[in-house]
Amino acid sequence: MSSHATAATGKEGHGAGVLDFPGARFSFVNELHVVPESTPTPIPCYRVLDELGQLIPGAKYTQVSEELAVAMYRKMAVLQSMDLVFYDAQRQGRFSFYMTTAGEEAINIASGAALSDLDTIFAQYREPGVLLWRGFSMLQFAHQCFATSGDLGKGRQMPVHYGSKEHRFHTISSPLATQIPHAVGAAYHVKMSPEDACVVTYFGEGAASEGDFHGAINFAATLEVPVIFVCRNNGWAISTPAREQYRGDGIAGRGQAYGVRSLRVDGNDTLAMYSAMKAAREMAVTEERPILLEAMTYRTGHHSTSDDSSRYRGAAEIQHWKLQRDPVARFRRWLQGQGWWDDAREEELRKSARAEVIAALDTAEATDKAPLRDLFTDVYDAAPPNLVEQERQVRAHVAKHRADYPDNVPLD
Amino acid sequence: MQRGTAALLRCARFLGELQPRRISSLETARCFSGAAMQAQPSAPEGYDGTAELKRMNLFTAVNDALHIALDTDPNSYIFGEDVSFGGVFRCTTGLAERFGRHRVFNTPLCEQGIIGFGIGLAAMGSRAIAEIQFADYIFPAFDQIVNEAAKCRYRSGNQFDCGGLTIRTPYGAVGHGGHYHSQSPEAFFTHVPGLKVVVPRSPSKAKGLLLASIRDRNPTVFFEPKGLYRMAVEEVPIGDYETELGRAEVLREGSDVTVVGWGAQMLVLERACDAVEKEGVSCELIDLQTLLPWDVDTVAASVSKTGRLVISHEAPITSGFGAEIAAKIAERSFLKLEAPVARVCGLDTPFPLVFEPFYLPTESKVADAIMHTVSF
Numbered sequence: 001m002s003s004h005a006t007a008a009t010g011k012e013g014h015g016a017g018v019l020d021f022p023g024a025r026f027s028f029v030n031e032l033h034v035v036p037e038s039t040p041t042p043i044p045c046y047r048v049l050d051e052l053g054q055l056i057p058g059a060k061y062t063q064v065s066e067e068l069a070v071a072m073y074r075k076m077a078v079l080q081s082m083d084l085v086f087y088d089a090q091r092q093g094r095f096s097f098y099m100t101t102a103g104e105e106a107i108n109i110a111s112g113a114a115l116s117d118l119d120t121i122f123a124q125y126r127e128p129g130v131l132l133w134r135g136f137s138m139l140q141f142a143h144q145c146f147a148t149s150g151d152l153g154k155g156r157q158m159p160v161h162y163g164s165k166e167h168r169f170h171t172i173s174s175p176l177a178t179q180i181p182h183a184v185g186a187a188y189h190v191k192m193s194p195e196d197a198c199v200v201t202y203f204g205e206g207a208a209s210e211g212d213f214h215g216a217i218n219f220a221a222t223l224e225v226p227v228i229f230v231c232r233n234n235g236w237a238i239s240t241p242a243r244e245q246y247r248g249d250g251i252a253g254r255g256q257a258y259g260v261r262s263l264r265v266d267g268n269d270t271l272a273m274y275s276a277m278k279a280a281r282e283m284a285v286t287e288e289r290p291i292l293l294e295a296m297t298y299r300t301g302h303h304s305t306s307d308d309s310s311r312y313r314g315a316a317e318i319q320h321w322k323l324q325r326d327p328v329a330r331f332r333r334w335l336q337g338q339g340w341w342d343d344a345r346e347e348e349l350r351k352s353a354r355a356e357v358i359a360a361l362d363t364a365e366a367t368d369k370a371p372l373r374d375l376f377t378d379v380y381d382a383a384p385p386n387l388v389e390q391e392r393q394v395r396a397h398v399a400k401h402r403a404d405y406p407d408n409v410p411l412d
Numbered sequence: 413m414q415r416g417t418a419a420l421l422r423c424a425r426f427l428g429e430l431q432p433r434r435i436s437s438l439e440t441a442r443c444f445s446g447a448a449m450q451a452q453p454s455a456p457e458g459y460d461g462t463a464e465l466k467r468m469n470l471f472t473a474v475n476d477a478l479h480i481a482l483d484t485d486p487n488s489y490i491f492g493e494d495v496s497f498g499g500v501f502r503c504t505t506g507l508a509e510r511f512g513r514h515r516v517f518n519t520p521l522c523e524q525g526i527i528g529f530g531i532g533l534a535a536m537g538s539r540a541i542a543e544i545q546f547a548d549y550i551f552p553a554f555d556q557i558v559n560e561a562a563k564c565r566y567r568s569g570n571q572f573d574c575g576g577l578t579i580r581t582p583y584g585a586v587g588h589g590g591h592y593h594s595q596s597p598e599a600f601f602t603h604v605p606g607l608k609v610v611v612p613r614s615p616s617k618a619k620g621l622l623l624a625s626i627r628d629r630n631p632t633v634f635f636e637p638k639g640l641y642r643m644a645v646e647e648v649p650i651g652d653y654e655t656e657l658g659r660a661e662v663l664r665e666g667s668d669v670t671v672v673g674w675g676a677q678m679l680v681l682e683r684a685c686d687a688v689e690k691e692g693v694s695c696e697l698i699d700l701q702t703l704l705p706w707d708v709d710t711v712a713a714s715v716s717k718t719g720r721l722v723i724s725h726e727a728p729i730t731s732g733f734g735a736e737i738a739a740k741i742a743e744r745s746f747l748k749l750e751a752p753v754a755r756v757c758g759l760d761t762p763f764p765l766v767f768e769p770f771y772l773p774t775e776s777k778v779a780d781a782i783m784h785t786v787s788f
Contacts, residue, residue, distance in 0.1 A: 122532070187532075
């Protein structure tokens with residue numbers, strides 16, 4: 001980039017010309033030119049299936065095999081079963097907290113399916129389907145929610161804060177958007193390594209208001225890293241509707257301002273989501289550049305088990321999305337239209353999924369909580385003297401007052 | 413934030429400060445005799461007495477450590493605002509030219525982005541050496557440091573960690589920095605399990621402690637005393653060595669009072685100790701070096717011997733790290749104490765420009781506190 005010379009072309013008339021600024025070259029005009037706050041036409045939303053699960057004539061999409069399509073559908077159904085049973089278990093007081101992915105199953109599974117296992121994930125908390133797709137077991141989900149000795153996170157975080165090194169899925173933290181710059185740093189590592197991979201980060205449209213989003217996407221643009229920003233725009237950040245969250249053309253509309261390519265996709269259309277993610281990955285990996293993907297969807301469940309969304313949104317709106325726009329039912333209709341699925345298989349799948357989830361919950365519930373030693377390990381790579389001393393104090397105290405402390409936490 | 417004019421100003425000021433003759437008279441009057449600080453008497457750990465020595469100031473020692481860090485680990489990176497051309501304090505001079513602009517690079521002006529980026533880079537196994545241009549500007553990154561870097565290993569059950577992350581940031585008074593180019597925010601970070609907090613006092617310590625911090629498997633915040641970047645000059649061993657983290661150093665042994673500090677304040681404490689020794693007071697002077705986790709044993713052993721403790725830091729006294737030391741020593745050495753623990757610290761005001769000499773824990777304030785403590 002040239003940052004020194006002025007080059008008046010004179011083509012624009014008196015007082016006009018072109019000037020090289022650091023980083024850009026602009027033409028001059030001699031009348032005040034105010035750019036409107038929005039473009040006449042918002043970025044269009046890519047879809048392949050209509051709401052009845054019919055292929056839209058002329059739609060361009062990545063072909064999926066019967067095997068892959070059925071596998072995606074199965075995982076979407078399992079995710080639904082997991083949400084239903086885990087949610088009920090939480091309401092029964094079996095564990096403390098839960099968040100469902102209801103309405104966003106297509107984003108979860110189809111985006112996960114479009115990636116390579118070599119790709120690294122930095123997620124928010126409404127993307128357990130990506131982990132499910134990668135083979136994280138139902139029992140592992142259950143162990144995490146029950147904070148057992150089988151929890152890879154060693155019982156230290158609230159439910160739904162999953163993570164698995166084996167599945168290249170970095171552990172969830174509660175603060176919103178903090179994972180987005182991590183993904184950019186990780187993508188820099190990938191860029192500098194010979195691995196043919198990218199990094200994907202997920203977040204909601206509410207999280208995209210955090211400074212971390214803006215910092216991260218600007219870093220990704222300037223440092224030119226292979227990262228895919230996936231925004232699940234589900235319309236609601238707890239009780240705050242999207243129209244109170246931002247102005248302008250949604251989240252995708254921000255891409256160009258940062259010098260990042262962007263696309264908008266119907267997040268409830270499994271085929272569109274898969275195709276978009278596949279294309280985004282191809283661009284990120286082959287060109288080592290970021291891309292922003294805004295998936296339009298709707299959170300049909302409450303924000304969490306601590307939320308009652310009927311207090312801030314109408315039942316009709318939720319029902320409309322549940323009945324008319326459910327991503328799982330829509331994809332099933334397409335599968336059945338292909339002759340790849342039928343009612344008998346559906347019944348069998350729902351039955352086996354429910355049984356698997358219930359069995360996992362029962363097993364996890366009967367497992368000891370993470371042992372007391374896990375309170376003190378992993379703060380550092382090795383315990384410093386203050387932690388050694390505190391562990392000794394806690395153990396001596398608990399030995400004296402055992403009845404005052406939970407008996408389901410083993411003291412080893 | 414302070415962007416725009418103020419940002420330009422701060423660069424201009426500190427670039428100006430890089431000219432040795434522009435050290436303010438205020439600062440010179442405050443604690444330096446005008447001559448460069450001389451070498452500390454003790455040899456750095458890992459130094460066997462045979463290695464070649466080279467005279468360096470503190471920023472050159474930092475620069476030397478960074479060269480060694482990048483040279484010894486091809487998977488290490490340096491990034492931050494303005495680091496590519498050498499940094500506003502010249503600490504990263506020559507690194508981009510030597511190791512390439514993919515390993516030493518500028519980032520956009522966004523502290524939370526810098527640390528968030530560094531966490532992700534480190535979580536993948538790289539060594540991430542981030543620079544926050546002034547410790548006064550670290551706060552936009554506070555969430556990333558406290559909620560993310562510090563908890564990364566713990567929350568994942570040791571599946572992931574960002575131990576390769578080191579955050580370098582210049583701190584402290586310089587004589588003309590005012591509110592936003594002077595602060596010592598170390599205590600905020602000592603309250604965060606999972607972090608290490610390190611502050612060197614001299615060029616040889618800066619090199620050894622920085623190399624140890626970079627190679628430590630835990631995220632580390634490394635505060636560099638910017639007032640000493642040019643001022644402190646000593647013989648520094650050439651080559652690769654590390655100074656152990658978590659260990660204090662006894663700089664001089666004494667029998668009447670233990671005096672504890674860290675970073676640039678060590679110079680003030682040295683002079684105060686010299687002054688009271690003329691009055692016949694024998695001081696045991698300790699440089700904490702690492703504030704988290706800190707070396708309780710060394711301080712407690714010293715206080716058990718002297719029966720008296722004076723702690724000094726530039727940061728405001730209330731909830732400063734001195735409070736932690738005082739509480740811990742009261743707990744460990746209560747029956748040995750012959751006087752209340754004294755703290756000589758910054759005042760509980762924002763860091764003030766023209767009032768800086770009044771605000772700071774000066775040599776005479778420290779000397780008075782020592783005399784008061786030994787005569788209690």
